[in-house]
Amino acid sequence: MLAPSSSLTLEQGWQKTGATESLQNLKKFKNQDFNRLRALCLSQGLLFEDDTFPTHVSSLGPNLLPKHKLHQIQWKRPTELQRNPYLIMDGVSRFDIMQGEIGDCWMLAALGSLTLQKQFVENVLPKDQGFQDNYAGIFHFRFWQYGDWVDVVIDDRLPFLNGRYLSVHPRTSNEFWPSLLEKAYAKLRGSYQNLHGGYLSDALVDLTGGVQVQFSLKDPPPDLEEILKAAAKSQCLMGCSTSGQLRRNIELKNGIVQGHAYTITGTVKIPYKNGWKHIIRIWNPWGHGEWKGPWSDGSPQWDHVEPKCREDLLRNKDDGEFWMSCENFQEQFSWLYICNSTPTFLNFGDQHGTTWSVDRHISLWSPALATGRSNYSPGAVSTNPQYFFKVPDCDPKTYNVVISLMQKHAEDMQDAKNLKIGFYITMDSKVLKQIFSLNRDVTSYFLLSPGTYAVIPTTTEDQQFEFLLRIFMKNHNYNETSNMPPNPVLPKDVPRQNQDRSYKAVFLRYAKQDSAIDASQLQQLLNEVFLQDEMTSLGGRFSFDSCRGILALMDLNSNGQLTLQEFRSLWQSLTKYMDIFIMEDRNHSGFLDMSELKSAIQTAGLAADEQLLRLMVLRYSDAARRIGFTDFVCCMLRLETMTYAFQNLAGGRSQILMTAMEWLTLVMYT
Known part of the structure; x- marks a missing residue:
C-alpha cells in the first residue's frame, strides 16, 4: 500500500486547518515566548535577533569547518535573498528539501518522511507565521524532547559560505521552511555542528513524540514484509540507512550512497508477469542520486507492468526518489526504521482491531543505582527501580509489548556522548530478556505470554541523569465476552478517538446494562483498573466512602x-x-x-x-x-x-x- 501523497494547503489557506490534537505540556526553549517577542519587535519596528543562538562561530560549532572558512560565513535573511519569500509554497513536500554541506541526512530523511503525514507536520510547523503578515524576522518550530513538546524560537538569518547555503536549501528558491526548521533543530541540539552526523531513529522520535523500532536488514525478522505493509497501512514514518561509517557519502556504481540515510516513501505489491512483486519506494535527501538497478527509473522491469499501474507509480525524474525490489532493498541497506505514535507497525496478523496503551515513567539514575552490567546480577541491580506491568489473559498471536528506554542529557549538554543503557525484563526474579545499547533510545519488541513482569532500567556508567521509560501494550478492542480491563494509562499523542474508545470500554464494562455508574461500581472500577501498578497500590485501595x-x-x-x-x-x-x-x-x-x-x-x-x-x-x-x-x-x-x-x-x-x-x-x- 502506498503512503499518501505529500501535500498541505497553501500558506494562506493553511491557517484555516488545525492539528488533530493540541500539544500538551508545551515548553518554551530558553524561556523564549514567540508571540511576546514578535509583538515587541513589531511595536519597535525591528527585526528579531536571537542572542541565544547568535550569528557567531558558537552557533556553527568550532569544528564544523576549517577555521578560515568559519570566518567566511555570512548570515542572510530570506528578505535579503528574495523579493517575495514564502515560508511554504504549494504545500510541504519532501521534494522541497535538498541537503547542503552539513551531514544531517539522518535528520532530513526523517523530515522527508514527516512531510507525508499531515497529522505530525502540523505539530512541528506552527501555522501562525510567515513572511506576508506580521513579519518581524522571527519564526518558531516544535520538537518532542523527552516526554514534552518544546517550542524553539529563532531569527531567520541563515548561514552562507561563498554565496551558497551552508545548510539545507530548498528546491524552490523563495520557499524557506526547510532551512528555518533545520536552524531551529540545530539550536535545540546546541549548534549546526551537532547535526553533522546523527541517528535517524532520534530524529523520527523528535519530530513525532512516537516510538521507533530499528530492524536489522542483515538479520531481518521473518515478518519483515508484513511489518512493512502494516507500517504503510497505518501511516507510519519510515526510513533506512546504509552501512559504511568509514566510507560515508561514497556513491557506488549502482547509485546507492554508503553511510547515508534515506526516506521510505511507499511500499506496494503489484501484478508482475505471472505473479506479484513487492517493491519499495525510497527517497535520497540529496534531492538527486538514485538506484540504477532493477525497478529504477527506465529499467526493463516496468515494461511488464500494466500501463495504468506504471503511470500511477513511476515518476521518471532525477529527484532522488526511486523504486527497488524488497530483495534488493535488504541487500543494499543495513537498517530499517519505523516510527508512529504507537507501535501500529506490529498490528499485522490481528483478526480484530487493536489499540495500544502506554505506561510512562520518568526517573533519575544516580551513581548508586547505575550498577547494571551486561551480565545480570540480582544483587547488583537490586536498588534499581523496577516497573511492573501485566500482560492480560489472552492468547497473543503477534508481538504485544514494546519497551522504550531513553536517556536524557541536560539542556546545555546536547552534544554529550550517549551512555550504555539497557533494561532487563524479569518474571518471578528470573531474567527473561536483556537489551543494551549505546543509542539514546533503546527500544525493542516482544511476544510475551500472560503474566506479571518487571522492567529494570540499568546503565553501566556511574553518572547521574534522567531517563524516560515507556511500556507499550497491545489491547484487543473491548467486547462483551472479554474479562480483561484495559490498561488505564493512555499515550498522550494518540488520536483522541482512540482515547475515547478506551474510557468508553471501561465505563461500559462496569456500568453493565445501565447508562450510569454508582459509588459501588466506581469503587470496583478504580481498584481494578488504576491499582495495577505496584507503586500506586502500596497506599491502599479506594474505600467506598x-x-x-x-x-x-x-x-x-x-x-x-x-x-x-x-x-x-x-x-x-x-x-x-x-x-x-x-x-x-x-x-x-x-x-x-x-x-x-x-x-x-x-x-x-x-x-x-x-x-x-x-x-x-x-x-x-x-x-x-x-x-x-x-x-x-x-x-x-x-x-x-x-x-x-x-x-x-x-x-x-x-x-x-x-x-x-x-x-x-x-x-x-x-
Missing part, C-alpha cells in the same frame, strides 16, 4: 451517579494525576511526602499556600505523614474541583458572596 466523595465531586446532576460524559472528565483527571504521582514519587516509595505533594500541586497548575498544604497533609496522610496514590487522587480531585468552583462563582473577583444554604449545599455534598 472515598469513592462516594469522588463521585460527588464529578456528579453535575447531583443524582448519585456518573454519566458517560461525567466519567470522561473523571477518567482524564485520574490519568493525569497518575502521571503526576509517578513523576513526583522520585524515590519510588509508592508515597509522596509534603515537599513532593507541593511539587505535584504546582505541576497540576493549582495553588496552595503553606497553611493549606499543612492541612492537606494532616487530612490525607498516614501516621508517617506520607500520602499514597488513592489519598492523593482524592486530595487533588477535591482541590481541583473546589478551585474551579470558586473561580466560576467569583467571576474573576477574589471574594464571593453566598447564602448559608448555598454554602452548605456546596460543601456538604461535594
Whole structure:
C-alpha cells in the first residue's frame, strides 16, 4: 500500500486547518515566548535577533569547518535573498528539501518522511507565521524532547559560505521552511555542528513524540514484509540507512550512497508477469542520486507492468526518489526504521482491531543505582527501580509489548556522548530478556505470554541523569465476552478517538446494562483498573466512602451517579494525576511526602499556600505523614474541583458572596 501523497494547503489557506490534537505540556526553549517577542519587535519596528543562538562561530560549532572558512560565513535573511519569500509554497513536500554541506541526512530523511503525514507536520510547523503578515524576522518550530513538546524560537538569518547555503536549501528558491526548521533543530541540539552526523531513529522520535523500532536488514525478522505493509497501512514514518561509517557519502556504481540515510516513501505489491512483486519506494535527501538497478527509473522491469499501474507509480525524474525490489532493498541497506505514535507497525496478523496503551515513567539514575552490567546480577541491580506491568489473559498471536528506554542529557549538554543503557525484563526474579545499547533510545519488541513482569532500567556508567521509560501494550478492542480491563494509562499523542474508545470500554464494562455508574461500581472500577501498578497500590485501595466523595465531586446532576460524559472528565483527571504521582514519587516509595505533594500541586497548575498544604497533609496522610496514590487522587480531585468552583462563582473577583444554604449545599455534598 502506498503512503499518501505529500501535500498541505497553501500558506494562506493553511491557517484555516488545525492539528488533530493540541500539544500538551508545551515548553518554551530558553524561556523564549514567540508571540511576546514578535509583538515587541513589531511595536519597535525591528527585526528579531536571537542572542541565544547568535550569528557567531558558537552557533556553527568550532569544528564544523576549517577555521578560515568559519570566518567566511555570512548570515542572510530570506528578505535579503528574495523579493517575495514564502515560508511554504504549494504545500510541504519532501521534494522541497535538498541537503547542503552539513551531514544531517539522518535528520532530513526523517523530515522527508514527516512531510507525508499531515497529522505530525502540523505539530512541528506552527501555522501562525510567515513572511506576508506580521513579519518581524522571527519564526518558531516544535520538537518532542523527552516526554514534552518544546517550542524553539529563532531569527531567520541563515548561514552562507561563498554565496551558497551552508545548510539545507530548498528546491524552490523563495520557499524557506526547510532551512528555518533545520536552524531551529540545530539550536535545540546546541549548534549546526551537532547535526553533522546523527541517528535517524532520534530524529523520527523528535519530530513525532512516537516510538521507533530499528530492524536489522542483515538479520531481518521473518515478518519483515508484513511489518512493512502494516507500517504503510497505518501511516507510519519510515526510513533506512546504509552501512559504511568509514566510507560515508561514497556513491557506488549502482547509485546507492554508503553511510547515508534515506526516506521510505511507499511500499506496494503489484501484478508482475505471472505473479506479484513487492517493491519499495525510497527517497535520497540529496534531492538527486538514485538506484540504477532493477525497478529504477527506465529499467526493463516496468515494461511488464500494466500501463495504468506504471503511470500511477513511476515518476521518471532525477529527484532522488526511486523504486527497488524488497530483495534488493535488504541487500543494499543495513537498517530499517519505523516510527508512529504507537507501535501500529506490529498490528499485522490481528483478526480484530487493536489499540495500544502506554505506561510512562520518568526517573533519575544516580551513581548508586547505575550498577547494571551486561551480565545480570540480582544483587547488583537490586536498588534499581523496577516497573511492573501485566500482560492480560489472552492468547497473543503477534508481538504485544514494546519497551522504550531513553536517556536524557541536560539542556546545555546536547552534544554529550550517549551512555550504555539497557533494561532487563524479569518474571518471578528470573531474567527473561536483556537489551543494551549505546543509542539514546533503546527500544525493542516482544511476544510475551500472560503474566506479571518487571522492567529494570540499568546503565553501566556511574553518572547521574534522567531517563524516560515507556511500556507499550497491545489491547484487543473491548467486547462483551472479554474479562480483561484495559490498561488505564493512555499515550498522550494518540488520536483522541482512540482515547475515547478506551474510557468508553471501561465505563461500559462496569456500568453493565445501565447508562450510569454508582459509588459501588466506581469503587470496583478504580481498584481494578488504576491499582495495577505496584507503586500506586502500596497506599491502599479506594474505600467506598472515598469513592462516594469522588463521585460527588464529578456528579453535575447531583443524582448519585456518573454519566458517560461525567466519567470522561473523571477518567482524564485520574490519568493525569497518575502521571503526576509517578513523576513526583522520585524515590519510588509508592508515597509522596509534603515537599513532593507541593511539587505535584504546582505541576497540576493549582495553588496552595503553606497553611493549606499543612492541612492537606494532616487530612490525607498516614501516621508517617506520607500520602499514597488513592489519598492523593482524592486530595487533588477535591482541590481541583473546589478551585474551579470558586473561580466560576467569583467571576474573576477574589471574594464571593453566598447564602448559608448555598454554602452548605456546596460543601456538604461535594
